[in-house]
Amino acid sequence: MKTALITGATSGIGKSTAIELAKHNINLILCGRRQDRLDTLQDELSKKVQVHTLCFDVRDKDKVFSMIKNLPSEFSTIDILINNAGNAHGLDPIQTGDLDDWDAMIDINVKGLLYVSKAVIPKMIAVQSGHIINIGSIAGKEVYPNGNIYCASKHAVDAINKGMRMDLNSYGIRVGAIHPGLVETEFSNVRFKGDDQKADTVYKGFDPLTPEDIADIIAFVVTRPYHVNIADLIVFPTAQAGSTIVNKSL
Ligand code: NDP
Numbered sequence: 001m002k003t004a005l006i007t008g009a010t011s012g013i014g015k016s017t018a019i020e021l022a023k024h025n026i027n028l029i030l031c032g033r034r035q036d037r038l039d040t041l042q043d044e045l046s047k048k049v050q051v052h053t054l055c056f057d058v059r060d061k062d063k064v065f066s067m068i069k070n071l072p073s074e075f076s077t078i079d080i081l082i083n084n085a086g087n088a089h090g091l092d093p094i095q096t097g098d099l100d101d102w103d104a105m106i107d108i109n110v111k112g113l114l115y116v117s118k119a120v121i122p123k124m125i126a127v128q129s130g131h132i133i134n135i136g137s138i139a140g141k142e143v144y145p146n147g148n149i150y151c152a153s154k155h156a157v158d159a160i161n162k163g164m165r166m167d168l169n170s171y172g173i174r175v176g177a178i179h180p181g182l183v184e185t186e187f188s189n190v191r192f193k194g195d196d197q198k199a200d201t202v203y204k205g206f207d208p209l210t211p212e213d214i215a216d217i218i219a220f221v222v223t224r225p226y227h228v229n230i231a232d233l234i235v236f237p238t239a240q241a242g243s244t245i246v247n248k249s250l
């Protein structure tokens with residue numbers, strides 16, 4: 001049986017991915033900062049597969065490395081890494097953007113992804129195999145007004161994904177990214193700092209993607225035969241044709 005480590009498994013895309021991969025009999029290492037949510041998911045999914053939880057902030061370099069290094073032996077081989085933890089913080093023009101928001105997005109979406117990857121990659125190199133899925137965004141392919149630093153962080157993920165694929169190619173490690181458009185999760189609740197009404201308006205008037213839609217695609221990607229690597233995938237809701245192009249009449 002394979003083992004997948006999923007960051008950001010307490011909510012949205014990461015949580016749905018955990019549920020979906022369990023259906024494919026993939027053992028799980030679930031990561032996030034909210035231990036209560038990790039425990040609930042572990043209770044639910046351990047009826048089907050083996051589940052281990054790691055409670056860390058991806059910004060905490062020492063914790064990331066020590067927790068991944070000291071995994072119990074039955075979880076020490078990681079076949080699949082889903083680099084999913086991340087969020088937008090704020091939606092402000094560059095001239096009034098909040099420095100703490102900028103730090104959060106760069107530190108979590110970029111540096112956090114790098115720390116987790118750096119901790120996991122040696123385990124994959126040791127067995128000359130592995131599969132890394134980086135969750136980017138359409139914001140990593142396009143820039144939209146007020147998206148500035150979030151878009152920059154996801155453009156960085158796009159570049160890191162491509163670089164990782166080249167550098168890990170000789171070790172037989174598959175690397176690919178999935179870049180979703182609008183997915184209704186807690187993403188906008190975080191972006192708007194708990195203003196749930198404002199968050200809801202983002203997904204009003206059209207059918208957004210659900211986290212299950214992305215989880216389904218991730219499961220497809222990681223269950224392809226070893227010689228198949230889905231390298232880069234943009235996924236929109238049908239109503240969306242670009243970052244700022246959403247057809248609200250559908
Ligand atoms: P959610 O807010 O629902 O989930 C975000 C997850 O990331 C949570 O599990 C959260 O866990 C985790 N996380 C956030 N900050 C940290 C941190 N500092 N350390 C560890 N874990 C952290 O959003 P989504 O599911 O939508 O987002 C998942 C990914 O998908 C993100 O990378 C996002 O950028 C990307 N994305 C989302 C889109 C959307 O429209 N929703 C579209 C395109 C990409 P916890 O708080 O417990 O730590």
Ligand code: 8X3
Pocket residue numbers: 136137138139147180181182183187243
């Ligand atoms: C999340 C989608 O359009 O808010 O990455 O940037 S968007």
